Amino acid sequence: MRKLLMPKFRSVSHHSGLKGRFCAIVLGCFVGIASDVTMAMQTQEVTAKDKMVVEAVTRLQNFDIESSPPAKAAVLRYVQADFGSEQGLALIERFKLIGLADDLADFAVKHPDDTAGVRAASILFTLNKQNLLEQRIASENQEEAIAALKLIGRTGGKQCLPLLMPLIDDNAQPVALRVAALTAIGHRIDAQRRILKKVIAKKLPKELEFAAANALLSSRDDAIRKSADEHLQLPATADSQPLPTIAELVKRKGNAGNGKTLFATTGTCIQCHKVKGTGKDVGPDLSEIGSKLSREAMYVSILDPSAAVSHNYESYTLVTDAGDAVTGLLISETDDSTTLRTAEGIDRKFAADEIELFQKQPNSIMPQDLQRLLTVQQLVDIVEYTMTLKK
């Protein structure tokens, strides 16, 4: 994408009327050259004139952009040339460029964890176009659906509760999506109260317990924390200590050197993951995982793997007519046979006519209780190590 070399300007103008009038004159001069503008629009080039027009309209108070199609075209070109830039987003918000709502939604779901992505989502709410984010929750692309959930949790205000609470209860949805919905609203006290009620009534499904415990045990509200403590526990580690919440864990510092050793020994990670050519190919290659995941997401991936089963690593259980049952990743499937890779990294091939049952599993084949093998400090060390694995 083209970067614009342009001095910073204010998105909301507080300039005097005099300057405003000057800007209006500049604007009048430039937008008059219509043929030029049309040509530039076709090529989507941002001309020096565009930049001046953008600067001018930004300084005008109460300027109605709809009154000047050429000025609007210049602003649109400017915004599109570097979509998601701070100035661009400010222009969309200031001039209520509702025609860019789809682009905003596209941009936001690609950057759910960045300042710009979250800002794009909040502009959608300002433009009353949040339905574009809501639609993405139902997206076939799970990564996109989870991004939309996160954004709604971050920017939706009160509206996120009625939107996301039903998802948590919906058995028909993938576990990863339900966990993401819970986590997305888990920072809100009103959501925490509703989740706690489910916990006390024993109505919270097991697969959401880890996420619920993390949300409730790090509540700002003493009463919620205390009650959660009576009803929910984070799983115990190797030294029988309960796991601290993720909010706690991310603050701790580990020893990456120890972590590297533990990764290949006690932690058993290497039995499934490759790092720089060493290890098995059951899970994803982690050679650059530190560039992909935040420290928080790293802990979630390790401690609650089913919260983040990626599309390529869904596991299946296959039962043969002889009663053999095998669980693993789907490596290949043809008319004649199906091959699964087990958690031990062994590929098993079955002829189509011996398969009785073939079922997708809700859980990851990455063990759900790896923390049992490790002390808290060892876990922190492993995460410290994985965070060093960068591009």
Ligand code: HEC
């Ligand atoms: C039995 C196999 C297995 C073991 C053991 C295992 N993993 Fe995994 N891991 C997987 C699979 C499969 C995935 C793919 C996504 C999923 O299903 O969760 C995964 C995903 C991950 C991810 C997320 C990767 C991504 O691209 O988002 C991280 C991080 C991770 N594992 C770290 C670890 C660490 C650290 C250990 C050791 C403490 C470990 N794993 C042990 C199988 C395993």
